[in-house]
Amino acid sequence: MKAIVLRAPGQLGLDSLDRPDPGPNRVLVRVTHSGICGTDLGIFSGRIPVKYPRVMGHEMAGEVVEGGDSIKAGTRVIIDPAYNCGTCFFCKEGLFNLCPNGGLIGRDTDGGFAEYLAVPRKLVFPLPESLPNKNVPLIQVLTTCYHGQQRITIRPGDTVVVLGLGVGGMLHAQLAKAAGAKVIGVARSEWKRGLAKKLGADIVLPSDATTVGAVKEATDGRGADIVIECTGKLPVLSEGIAMARPGAQILLFGITSAKEGALPFYDLYFKELTVQNGRAAVGKDFEPSIALAASGKVQLDPLITHRLPITEAVESMKMLENDVDGRMKIILENTF
Numbered sequence: 001m002k003a004i005v006l007r008a009p010g011q012l013g014l015d016s017l018d019r020p021d022p023g024p025n026r027v028l029v030r031v032t033h034s035g036i037c038g039t040d041l042g043i044f045s046g047r048i049p050v051k052y053p054r055v056m057g058h059e060m061a062g063e064v065v066e067g068g069d070s071i072k073a074g075t076r077v078i079i080d081p082a083y084n085c086g087t088c089f090f091c092k093e094g095l096f097n098l099c100p101n102g103g104l105i106g107r108d109t110d111g112g113f114a115e116y117l118a119v120p121r122k123l124v125f126p127l128p129e130s131l132p133n134k135n136v137p138l139i140q141v142l143t144t145c146y147h148g149q150q151r152i153t154i155r156p157g158d159t160v161v162v163l164g165l166g167v168g169g170m171l172h173a174q175l176a177k178a179a180g181a182k183v184i185g186v187a188r189s190e191w192k193r194g195l196a197k198k199l200g201a202d203i204v205l206p207s208d209a210t211t212v213g214a215v216k217e218a219t220d221g222r223g224a225d226i227v228i229e230c231t232g233k234l235p236v237l238s239e240g241i242a243m244a245r246p247g248a249q250i251l252l253f254g255i256t257s258a259k260e261g262a263l264p265f266y267d268l269y270f271k272e273l274t275v276q277n278g279r280a281a282v283g284k285d286f287e288p289s290i291a292l293a294a295s296g297k298v299q300l301d302p303l304i305t306h307r308l309p310i311t312e313a314v315e316s317m318k319m320l321e322n323d324v325d326g327r328m329k330i331i332l333e334n335t336f
Helices: 038-045 137-149 167-178 190-198 211-218 234-243 265-270 283-295 310-320
Strands: 002-008 011-016 026-036 059-066 076-079 116-120 124-126 159-163 182-187 203-206 224-229 244-252 274-277 304-309 329-333
Touching: 002 310, 011 310, 026 076, 026 137, 026 310, 038 310, 059 116, 059 137, 076 137, 124 283, 137 167, 137 283, 137 329, 159 167, 159 234, 167 182, 167 190, 167 224, 182 190, 182 211, 190 203, 203 211, 211 234, 224 234, 234 244, 234 265, 304 310, 310 329
Parallel strands: 159 182, 159 224, 182 203, 224 244, 244 274, 304 329
Antiparallel strands: 002 011, 026 059, 026 116, 026 329, 059 076, 076 124
8 A cells, every 4th residue: 555654754755555454353444534733743853753664644534444343344434543452540440541551543553644544443433424534634633622621611601711723722612612602712813813703702812911801801800711721832821820710710732841930820729720631532522523513513624724635745744834824724635
């Protein structure tokens, strides 16, 4: 089969590999579309170490070729890229995303930048006809947002502030709106604020010195009930703490790589804030996420700004290096 193979940092190109044998309790999928994100860029650049050669790609949609008795050939599916052992303490507790023996397809094992992929049956989820394959890879990102919001409680009428309106932030805003919240989206980019407004955000604000005051003004001086931080930047988290009302919840969704930094820790105590983290997703997050996308409560298509053949994978990686207006999600079509 044909595949786009990473031989070393920055060395990504077309190659020929053996077609995988699914074996027992596994499914062979013909991959049709793959999404790319910051993790892929980290692998491509060498910042995230992998064993070479490696086939990247962890946001994947396709069609079943061989499924045995468990799923019919031709079934359109999305693949959960986070595998687990199923037998350790964490798996028995249902914390499959924390399994120390698990990993990520496309990073720890070969992924979706190939014609075919063999995966355990439990990682494959059928799709309704209303969801075209060209949009489906984005559901993998949606599952991580959905998983994060299961860690907090959003009540109808709550004011939810989403800090950072990248792909994850846009999905969080739509999920919060679907839960009945009043949504305030915050971003530096006017283009992103405009898109968030089109997707249902009630208020959009620039990220500057006026943001905290504007949030309090929009909430009768109390502050936000929930703050979802999607940038992974400590100064933005500090603003989130400042704009949260006493007794509020804060969801840390953006991955913070800083090992140290200043935060208003006293406010965490004084306001009695609840801080939650969300890491990846688990299998039970997929079916609700698929249903939300199928119902139209979460729109995927407006977030996909570029669709390219997979043979342009290198060019796609370079596009991710800069955060520019007019670019959101990039989907690669497996046109080998």
